[in-house]
Amino acid sequence: MSSIVPASHIRVTHRKSARGNFHERARIGIMGGTFDPIHNGHLVAASEVAWVYDLDEVIFVPTGRPVFKQGKNVTNEEDRYLMTVIATAANPQFSVSRVDIDRPGITYTIDTLRDIRALRPDADLFFITGADALAEIMKWKDADAMWNIAHFVGVTRPGYVMNPQKFGVPDKAVDVIEIPALAISSTDIRRRSYEGEPVWYLVPDGVVQYISKHGLYSHADEQNS
Ligand SMILES: Nc1ncnc2c1ncn2[C@@H]1O[C@H](COP(=O)(O)OP(=O)(O)OP(=O)(O)O)[C@@H](O)[C@H]1O
Numbered sequence: 001m002s003s004i005v006p007a008s009h010i011r012v013t014h015r016k017s018a019r020g021n022f023h024e025r026a027r028i029g030i031m032g033g034t035f036d037p038i039h040n041g042h043l044v045a046a047s048e049v050a051w052v053y054d055l056d057e058v059i060f061v062p063t064g065r066p067v068f069k070q071g072k073n074v075t076n077e078e079d080r081y082l083m084t085v086i087a088t089a090a091n092p093q094f095s096v097s098r099v100d101i102d103r104p105g106i107t108y109t110i111d112t113l114r115d116i117r118a119l120r121p122d123a124d125l126f127f128i129t130g131a132d133a134l135a136e137i138m139k140w141k142d143a144d145a146m147w148n149i150a151h152f153v154g155v156t157r158p159g160y161v162m163n164p165q166k167f168g169v170p171d172k173a174v175d176v177i178e179i180p181a182l183a184i185s186s187t188d189i190r191r192r193s194y195e196g197e198p199v200w201y202l203v204p205d206g207v208v209q210y211i212s213k214h215g216l217y218s219h220a221d222e223q224n225s
């Protein structure tokens, strides 16, 4: 009797990571944000968490209709999505998901996590969040259900205190890591663009070009919106 096992019956139980370690399950980071526009602070946060947690990949998830930015002038989702694709294109570990953009209604992280979990049931998920977002995390929809779906990793951000317990986050629900400090915000990029100041090296070159080509964050754009 043949002892050859058909390839379709072989289950891969271990995978080698970028750091050379073996993990039984894929390890996927999720970097959620409005990305209006994406900037180097977001990219460094994702890259650092990928390194420290030995992630296989990081999925950037631009929000559709961000709940805490309702009533604010948020750039249309296709521009934010395309800038995120351009900013992440060179990194083979990075990809961009449309789950939040394509889901109708307000964007909640609990839905993001459930969608990614359904797409990747094989993976351990790590949701990445900056210190400012972490400060409000207990006000997020169904916050208590989120900890069971993903590990949460809070990253330091200049100007914000990083203290999950102070914000009422349950013990051990969120890890905190220190990352290189980049005092960059999308708000400041938008202000600089409106005022004609340079945004080179605060956002990837392709994003500078996209903003200029499409007249985003300019007085012309203001008239269109
Ligand atoms: N410079 C930074 N360092 C570390 N984390 C950051 C930085 N900028 C943003 N983040 C984190 O990235 C995620 C997405 O942020 P978001 O897209 O809202 O950018 P933002 O710069 O905070 O935008 P805005 O100024 O429009 O509020 C959040 O978790 C936020 O805390």
Ligand SMILES: O=C(O)c1ccc[n+]([C@@H]2O[C@H](COP(=O)([O-])O)[C@@H](O)[C@H]2O)c1
Binding pocket: 031, 032, 033, 034, 035, 063, 066, 067, 068, 069, 107, 108, 109, 110, 133, 139, 140, 141
């Ligand atoms: O789920 C919520 O209630 C919730 C409330 C505020 C922010 N978030 C998520 O936090 C991430 C950063 O959001 P923002 O608005 O700071 O760009 C993004 O993934 C949002 O979907 C989620």
